[in-house]
């Protein structure tokens with residue numbers, strides 16, 4: 511039997527996407543969450559990892575430390591897990607180019623907007639303020655430019671007039687928990703790759719808005 515794809519998940523908070531990926535690995539023998547790294551020692555996602563007997567590490571920023579200096583320590587922690595795929599799941603730090611380039615093609619992120627709309631933070635508020643009728647989430651390969659990597663898969667949700675950030679965020683989360691495990695599964699099956707700066711599934715180029723079945 512081929513060795514299982516070693517998944518390392520980076521978090522900063524609740525870890526509901528981590529939980530969805532952990533749960534999916536019980537049905538996907540090709541993938542195994544081998545570790546969880548958090549920059550926040552109070553992240554509930556660490557409890558989720560412990561509940562599933564998954565090793566955890568915390569890399570906490572230090573006073574006066576540069577982004578690059580932090581990322582050297584983060585990379586040391588990452589290397590200990592020897593991951594095949596690094597999954598950013600609500601990891602709230604911008605990674606330095608050196609670190610991203612080291613793992614380019616095997617680092618993915620989930621972002622709570624329909625990229626290229628609303629890179630960065632506070633995406634739900636921005637979509638509501640813009641009066642958008644739809645919103646959603648995007649899974650993309652990570653490149654040095656923030657939230658600009660090739661999109662792999664998106665999910666759309668409606669925005670209702672009486673939505674709050676909480677109701678919209680919950681609707682987006684539901685879709686995130688469906689698409690992120692699917693992308694992890696594709697990668698663990700060897701079907702998904704980043705080549706020439708673009709995303710490919712089964713040898714077919716994925717379009718700018720992510721995979722869309724015929």
Ligand SMILES: Nc1nc2c(c(=O)[nH]1)N[C@@H](CN(C=O)c1ccc(C(=O)N[C@@H](CCC(=O)O)C(=O)O)cc1)CN2
Nearest residue numbers: 601602603604605619620621630653654655656657658
């Ligand atoms: N080089 C890259 N790093 C990261 C990417 C990326 O595409 N390229 N994706 C992000 C995830 N992310 C949105 O999906 C994101 C995370 C964090 C921030 C941000 O502004 N962080 C601030 C600190 C914010 C805070 O502490 O609350 C910072 O790092 O200065 C924006 C977008 C992960 N990294």
Ligand SMILES: NCC(=O)N[C@@H]1O[C@H](COP(=O)([O-])[O-])[C@@H](O)[C@H]1O
Nearest residue numbers: 523524525526527528600620621622
């Ligand atoms: N810019 C990064 C960002 O905002 N990511 C978002 O953080 C949340 C993490 O939730 P979780 O901890 O419950 O998985 C998710 O909604 C993810 O899209």
